[in-house]
Amino acid sequence: xxxxxxxxxxxxxxxxxxxxxxxxxxxxxxxxxxxxxxxxxxxxxxxxxxxxxxxxxxxxxxxxxxxxxxxxxxxxxxxxxxxxxxxxxxxxxxxxxxxxxxxxxxxxxxxxxxxxxxxxxxxxxxxxxx
Numbered sequence: 001x002x003x004x005x006x007x008x009x010x011x012x013x014x015x016x017x018x019x020x021x022x023x024x025x026x027x028x029x030x031x032x033x034x035x036x037x038x039x040x041x042x043x044x045x046x047x048x049x050x051x052x053x054x055x056x057x058x059x060x061x062x063x064x065x066x067x068x069x070x071x072x073x074x075x076x077x078x079x080x081x082x083x084x085x086x087x088x089x090x091x092x093x094x095x096x097x098x099x100x101x102x103x104x105x106x107x108x109x110x111x112x113x114x115x116x117x118x119x120x121x122x123x124x125x126x127x128x129x130x
Contacts, residue, residue, distance in 0.1 A: 001104075002075075002076055002104050002106075002116060006035075006076075007078070007106055007114065007116060010033045010035060010041070010076060010077075010078035010106055011033075011078050011080060011106060011108045011114060013033035013041050013043055013078065014031040014032050014033040014043065014058075014078040014079060014080040014106075014108065015031055015080055015110070016031065016033075016043055017031035017032055017033055017043030017044050017045050017058060017061075017062065018030060018031025018045055018058070018080055018081070019031070019045075020045040021045040021046050021047075021058070022045070022046070022047045022048055023046055023048050024048060025048050025050070025052070026048060028046070028081065028082075029045070029046065029081065029082065030045065030046040030057065030058040030059075030079065030080070030081045030087065031043065031044070031045050031058050031079070031080050031081070032044045032045070032057075032058035032059045032061065032062040032077060032078060032079050032080070033062060033077070033078045034059075034062040034063050034066050034074055034076070034077045034078075034102070035074060035075045035076045035077070036066055036071040036073065036074055036075070037071070037073035037074060037075060038071070039075075040066070040071065042062050042063075042065045042066040042069070042071075043062055043065075044058045044059065044060070044061030044062030044063070044064075044065060045058050045061060046058045046061070047061065057089070057090060057092065057093050058079065059077060059079055059089050059093040059096065059097065060092070060093055060096050062077065063077070063096055063097070063100065063102075067100075072100065073100075074100055074101075074102045074103075075102075075103065075104065076102065076103065076104035076105070076106060077097060077102050077104075077105055077106065078106035078107075078108060079093075079105070079106070079107055079108065080108040080109065080110060081109060081110070082109065082110045083109045084109070085109065085113065086107035086108050086109050086113050086114050086115045087107055087108065087109055088107050089105065089107075089122075094122060094123050094126070095126070095127065097119065097122070097123075098119060098123050098126045098127070098128060099129075101119065102119060103118060103119055104116055104117075104118060104119075105117050105118075105119065105122050
């Protein structure tokens with residue numbers, strides 16, 4: 001389980017990543033922070049494109065940054081946006097989170113609400129490696 005302090009630190013890092021969001025079409029800025037097994041943290045933001053299908057979410061940006069630096073094992077990921085309830089990852093991001101077996105998903109909003117769920121709770125019938 002994650003400590004409250006660690007959860008809050010990851011939410012803060014996700015909030016920092018959100019500052020760099022490129023969202024000129026939706027105006028929906030999202031940030032993420034992924035915690036690697038060795039405690040390195042990579043942040044990400046959503047990057048939109050006029051061709052919406054080419055948009056990349058904050059969660060995948062953070063994970064792909066970590067992967068590109070040689071990290072493949074993770075402890076947790078935090079996602080934050082200006083939403084009424086804690087921001088949940090989209091289906092594509094859920095599949096990427098599942099691919100790397102990230103055990104804890106911290107969903108938050110900018111007003112301070114958050115919820116921590118396990119990968120099994122987020123995707124109980126996920127398509128996995130097995």
